[in-house]
Amino acid sequence: MAETETSTSKEEDHTSKDENKFNDSNDVVTPWNVTSISSEGVDYNKLIDHFGSEKIKPELLERVEKLTGKPPHRFLRRGIFFSHRDMNSILNDFENKKPFFLYTGRGPSSEAMHLGHLIPFIFTKYLQDAFDVPLVIQLTDDEKFLWKDLTVEKANEFAYENAKDIIALGFDVNKTFIFSDIDYIGSSTAFYQNMIKIQKCVTFNQVKGIFGFNDSDSIGKISFPAIQAAPSFSNSFPDIFGSRSDIHCLIPCAIDQDPYFRMTRDVAPRLGYPKPALLHSQFFPALQGAQTKMSASDPNSSIFLTDEAEDIETKINKYAYSGGGITVEEHRKKGGNCDVDIPFQYLKFFFEDDQKLDEIKESYNSGKLLTGELKKILIDILKPMVRSHRERRAAITEKEVKQFMTPRKLAFDY
Ligand code: TRP
Secondary structure (H helix, E strand, O other), rough: OOOOOOHHHHHHOOOHHHOOEEOOOOEEOOOEEEEEOOOOOOHHHHHHHHHHOOEHOOOOOOHHHHHOOOOOOOOOOOOOOOEEEEHHHHHHHHOOOEEEEEEEEEEEOOOOOOOHHHHHHHHHHHHHHEEEEOOEEOHHHHHOOOOHOHHHHHHHHHHHHHHHHOOOOOOOOOOOEEEHHHHHHOOOOHHHHHHHHHHHHHHHHHHHHHOOOOOOOOOHHHHHHHHHHHHOOOHHOOOHHHOOOOOOOEEEEHHHHHHHHHHHHHHHHOOOOOOOOOEOOOEEEEEOOOEEEEOOOOOHHHOOOOOHHHHHHHHHHHHOOOOOOOOOHHHHHHHHOOOHHHHHHHHHHHHHHHHHHHHHHHHHHHHOOOOOHHHHHOOOHHHHHHHHHHHHHHHOOOHHHHOOOOOOOOOOOO
């Protein structure tokens, strides 16, 4: 039943296989590009096979429910977090009262965050509450400097702006450390030591295989994966974990980040560290359809956390791809298709009541509920949600941001 810390043999040596590039004729999934030719979006089962991760099965959800004493988050119940690596070993730790910690992150490429950006953080907040564990959040302003046309100062500024949106979700300041790579790494000997240890274990050939780098990519990009890998190891954060290197890490992230952590998991045993465990989410679809994810660089594909009520209403009514019939008559006769309908897909992310959601689906698919009515249900959920997010964000002081972003001891016993 339980997996051991060092996981299964099918995961060995990911760095030299073609599973690193998921690019079949239908779907492309890399840390920089997600597209599918299907209006239902990426084929996630294929992705699991290709990446060699495990499907999240009902047994795992039952175990989460039993151990946390609460129903699993709707993202788990609905298969939005659909894949994992070594989650059973994290749950074993938890059952045996062995500590673990959470690690997630964000590349601050712009000031305005959109709904899709919130998904991993909403879920991480649930995990922090359900398991009562410490959390580190990496803001990769260095990554965005290297990849985008941004100055160091701008990227760093975005990190602090984004930190406010993250804090607004309600993370526990006594259990959460948020850091900008640009500011933290230079001051942390321990983090830097892990970075160079990781760098020494991975060849140029391997990162080429994993990330598709080529001879004209800057050496900054080529060495960046070690920076995203380092927070997976507890001794990168001596203020929190002292010199302990054996505290297991769980990383909730969108599945496109998996290449970084396949690399990390290959390196870990060679450094004498536990491999990080992972929980993978699906992508948050663009308004125009599940062929791509929401992207900040295309304002009409996204609902931003800064959007006013009217913007939200207009965007959904005007741009959200509908799985409904073209005319009311056709819709009544043939029914809608929730599998491709973006308003329904968004409800799957944000509508809490399972039973009511099923009723909506049933009613839409049968043609009883009309597209405009379905859109209205979504608009009525998103408007107050985005407004209250904005209010919480506006109330965050510089002092609070500083508190979250100062390396310090967290409320954590080991
Ligand atoms: N590379 C990620 C991005 O561009 C940011 C990131 C850093 C991250 N560390 C992470 C995401 C850990 C998930 C988990 O958004």
